[in-house]
Amino acid sequence: MPNPDTPTHDYVIFSSGGNDSIALVQWMIENKHTAFVVYSDTGWAQPGWLDRVARVEAWCSSHGFTPVRIGSMGLPALVQIKKAWPRNGLQFCTSALKIEPGKAWLAEVDPDAELTCCVGVRRAESARRSTWPEHVEESGKHGGRSLWSPLVRHTDEERDALLARAGFEPLPHRSQECYPCINANRADLRLLTPERVDEIEALEQGMGHTSKGKPRTMFRPYRHRGAQGVREVMRWATAERGRYRMSDEGAAGVRDTEGRIAVVAHAQAVAALAAYEGTDEAERAGLVAAVEVLEAQLAEMLEDGASTCDSGMCGI
Ligand code: SF4
Numbered sequence: 001m002p003n004p005d006t007p008t009h010d011y012v013i014f015s016s017g018g019n020d021s022i023a024l025v026q027w028m029i030e031n032k033h034t035a036f037v038v039y040s041d042t043g044w045a046q047p048g049w050l051d052r053v054a055r056v057e058a059w060c061s062s063h064g065f066t067p068v069r070i071g072s073m074g075l076p077a078l079v080q081i082k083k084a085w086p087r088n089g090l091q092f093c094t095s096a097l098k099i100e101p102g103k104a105w106l107a108e109v110d111p112d113a114e115l116t117c118c119v120g121v122r123r124a125e126s127a128r129r130s131t132w133p134e135h136v137e138e139s140g141k142h143g144g145r146s147l148w149s150p151l152v153r154h155t156d157e158e159r160d161a162l163l164a165r166a167g168f169e170p171l172p173h174r175s176q177e178c179y180p181c182i183n184a185n186r187a188d189l190r191l192l193t194p195e196r197v198d199e200i201e202a203l204e205q206g207m208g209h210t211s212k213g214k215p216r217t218m219f220r221p222y223r224h225r226g227a228q229g230v231r232e233v234m235r236w237a238t239a240e241r242g243r244y245r246m247s248d249e250g251a252a253g254v255r256d257t258e259g260r261i262a263v264v265a266h267a268q269a270v271a272a273l274a275a276y277e278g279t280d281e282a283e284r285a286g287l288v289a290a291v292e293v294l295e296a297q298l299a300e301m302l303e304d305g306a307s308t309c310d311s312g313m314c315g316i
Pocket of ligand 1: 042091094098178180181
């Protein structure tokens with residue numbers, strides 16, 4: 001039975017506190033809707049991110065919305081219990097930290113599944129989100145409720161205009177609800193403090209090795225030029241583009257076939273260019289072009305700048 005003191009709304013917004021979530025609340029305000037605004041606490045946010053969430057909640061309340069925070073065991077405890085890091089394709093963090101706690105809350109406040117769930121996903125965010133549907137009739141990740149993404153066609157400029165009317169400056173980065181996300185790209189990694197890198201390293205070391213003797217690391221080596229372990233991944237992230245050289249140890253850790261081929265081909269091309277001592281400009285240009293082509297292929301694999309979690313529950 002829902003608590004009779006729970007306010008009633010027709011909508012529930014899943015918000016990370018990032019730009020698109022705030023723009024969505026503003027859009028709902030301008031379209032005369034109110035909603036629950038749910039923040040899923042992953043126990044892995046950037047220090048200070050919850051202060052921003054509190055500011056967003058106060059602003060939501062001032063417009064008749066109902067902020068809700070949903071707790072979870074947190075990412076560090078989750079990976080230690082599972083003895084594994086989540087992977088794209090086996091992204092159990094989304095399920096354990098967001099989807100299941102969210103569904104449990106929905107079942108409590110909305111047992112008849114009448115609420116419409118809303119997320120601030122926009123197609124302009126990335127190639128991966130370019131076909132995101134505006135409406136999903138029954139979303140399994142939301143307990144069979146309908147899922148609405150009103151901002152799917154909004155451009156960055158339109159989103160920023162909503163933010164301005166809401167009184168929020170656009171953040172120059174994605175939501176920091178997970179700091180970092182397991183799918184973090186170079187730009188995300190560059191935001192990490194030394195303290196958080198130490199924390200990840202301690203987790204990695206505490207989790208030991210797989211049955212095949214591979215270290216359990218947060219980031220997949222093939223997505224980071226073969227870098228293995230957060231310390232090495234940070235070397236990759238902070239190196240100038242194309243300048244990071246995979247260590248032999250890192251190369252041994254690359255297990256994904258497609259990634260391994262791409263990383264090794266790139267490393268060979270870089271080595272060939274570095275070793276070239278000839279004076280034939282055309283030959284040198286050919287070597288430079290080969291590095292650039294392989295660099296571009298790898299960048300595509302890395303999907304720098306792409307949104308990294310398409311669950312409809314992660315607001316990044
Ligand atoms: S934001 Fe990233 S790390 Fe956090 S729950 Fe989603 S996929 Fe997992």
